[in-house]
Amino acid sequence: MNGAALAQETRLTYASYLELDRLLDTQRPLSRGHDELMFIVVHQVYELWFKLLLHELGGLQERLEAGDSGPALHTLHRCVTVLRVAVEQIDVMTTLTPAQFAGFRGCLGSASGAQSAQFRELEAVLGSRDRDALERYEEGGAERLRIEAAMNRRSVLDSFLCYLSLQGYPVPAEVLRRDPARPFEATDRVREVLVQVNRDDLVPAQIGEGLLDLDQLLQEWRYRHGKMVQRMIGGRRGTGGTSGAAHLRTTWAASAFPVLWEVRGA
Numbered sequence: 001m002n003g004a005a006l007a008q009e010t011r012l013t014y015a016s017y018l019e020l021d022r023l024l025d026t027q028r029p030l031s032r033g034h035d036e037l038m039f040i041v042v043h044q045v046y047e048l049w050f051k052l053l054l055h056e057l058g059g060l061q062e063r064l065e066a067g068d069s070g071p072a073l074h075t076l077h078r079c080v081t082v083l084r085v086a087v088e089q090i091d092v093m094t095t096l097t098p099a100q101f102a103g104f105r106g107c108l109g110s111a112s113g114a115q116s117a118q119f120r121e122l123e124a125v126l127g128s129r130d131r132d133a134l135e136r137y138e139e140g141g142a143e144r145l146r147i148e149a150a151m152n153r154r155s156v157l158d159s160f161l162c163y164l165s166l167q168g169y170p171v172p173a174e175v176l177r178r179d180p181a182r183p184f185e186a187t188d189r190v191r192e193v194l195v196q197v198n199r200d201d202l203v204p205a206q207i208g209e210g211l212l213d214l215d216q217l218l219q220e221w222r223y224r225h226g227k228m229v230q231r232m233i234g235g236r237r238g239t240g241g242t243s244g245a246a247h248l249r250t251t252w253a254a255s256a257f258p259v260l261w262e263v264r265g266a
Contacts, residue, residue, distance in 0.1 A: 117143035124150035
């Protein structure tokens with residue numbers, strides 16, 4: 001180790017490694033309400049979890065498309081664990097009463113959780129091709145470009161089907177070559193492959209189970225998030241002009257991998 005590297009290692013501390021000065025300076029309430037700090041911290045932590053999930057899901061896709069069963073299963077387990085923690089984090093938000101939220105809600109202006117670009121990117125990585133979601137973001141802006149890029153490349157399900165092909169399952173060639181920018185449409189031949197995977201009950205089936213865990217947790221997150229919003233604002237409109245809990249109720253049952261659920265009883 002040269003002198004410069006040694007000096008750098010010597011200077012490195014817990015605070016400097018995590019850049020805590022910068023991190024802890026980003027919570028800046030706009031009101032005097034005691035509860036606004038909690039509101040900011042929880043949402044910032046969500047964005048950190050989303051960032052980690054996007055990173056891990058990218059690694060999962062690489063491992064699946066390389067046919068690396070063990071590393072893929074491990075990475076998927078981490079994704080599930082992170083999402084489970086994100087769901088449980090809603091418990092903190094449910095401590096916010098309507099009166100407490102009203103104490104700083106007016107400061108939020110047009111800001112809304114529906115504007116979370118990372119969550120939209122996460123949905124796209126998992127398979128959503130809802131182009132209407134792009135309208136919330138400036139054309140040519142970095143956020144919109146990231147979401148569009150995720151919509152134009154293979155989804156996690158596409159990568160799983162590539163993995164199954166590498167494991168010897170007869171995934172139709174036209175499915176492997178399909179345009180990933182289009183919504184996935186399951187065929188009978190794909191369903192037959194997935195049924196066989198479940199019957200074999202080997203590592204590919206375990207990966208399928210992990211994907212269902214992800215899907216179920218995402219549905220749970222949407223449900224609990226929607227109920228939390230309903231507890232805070234009832235039937236009133238949300239910030240940023242959204243319809244609040246009424247809109248969120250329409251998303252509760254949305255599935256990232258409907259075909260994996262379809263074949264469960266076969």
